[in-house]
Amino acid sequence: MFKKPGFPEKGDFVICTVNEVRQYAIRMDLDEYDHKQGMLYTSEITRRLVRTLKIFFKVGRKVICKVMDVDPEKGHINLSHRRVGAGQERNKQKDWKKEKRADDLLKQLAKLNKLDIKKLHKEIALKLINKYGAVFPVFLEVARGDESYLSIIDKKIATKLIALIKQRILIPKAVIRGTLVMSSEASDGVDVVKKAVDKAYDVSKKAKCELEIKYIGAPKYKLMLSCTEFKEAQKALDSVVAAVEKVIGKAGKVEFKKA
Numbered sequence: 001m002f003k004k005p006g007f008p009e010k011g012d013f014v015i016c017t018v019n020e021v022r023q024y025a026i027r028m029d030l031d032e033y034d035h036k037q038g039m040l041y042t043s044e045i046t047r048r049l050v051r052t053l054k055i056f057f058k059v060g061r062k063v064i065c066k067v068m069d070v071d072p073e074k075g076h077i078n079l080s081h082r083r084v085g086a087g088q089e090r091n092k093q094k095d096w097k098k099e100k101r102a103d104d105l106l107k108q109l110a111k112l113n114k115l116d117i118k119k120l121h122k123e124i125a126l127k128l129i130n131k132y133g134a135v136f137p138v139f140l141e142v143a144r145g146d147e148s149y150l151s152i153i154d155k156k157i158a159t160k161l162i163a164l165i166k167q168r169i170l171i172p173k174a175v176i177r178g179t180l181v182m183s184s185e186a187s188d189g190v191d192v193v194k195k196a197v198d199k200a201y202d203v204s205k206k207a208k209c210e211l212e213i214k215y216i217g218a219p220k221y222k223l224m225l226s227c228t229e230f231k232e233a234q235k236a237l238d239s240v241v242a243a244v245e246k247v248i249g250k251a252g253k254v255e256f257k258k259a
Contacts, residue, residue: 002125038077183219184252207236
């Protein structure tokens, strides 16, 4: 697994491995950093866990902690376990798993092209971490089509990496399904509805989302909108419905119900 340079910052959440359990403190290896250790004192552990210190904090167990203090000159890092909330723990675990996915992809790149993985860690992972703070989010943007993020690494390696990323990383999609009711009492009502549908497709295209509208039976239509993220999908849906309402006008009816 590639390592981050330097020290973590105060307030960071870090993945740790229990190295040594003492009476009043636990020595922890910081998995994301090269040869860095921190101290977790019992004052920063909940009373319930202090009572069973050696049971919960077994040597080799991975624990998520919060960085309370950092002294780079002395090499001291003080940690807290009791100040880590359930949501923060879940988010950190997700980020850690994503970075492991990125590392696995680099190992595949090394194996397929007979390259040294340590060299790839230095020439790819370290450069991306220094500039962007993480590796997997960069790979995800490349999978989405923005290859400029890899302009800081060797072009030949970047070309091979891009091909592997697009092959192995599937873009997650947020999909909203439902029934769109459209009707118009205008004399050219049929044409108005057709224009509304065309406008809906134009709006979804500008939002970089995929839209599908299928006729069920007047005045109902089946609608499916796909975007990369749910917030984008919801925003795009609001824009689509608003555009349809504008075309239909007061002489008609527009309503959307999620499936």
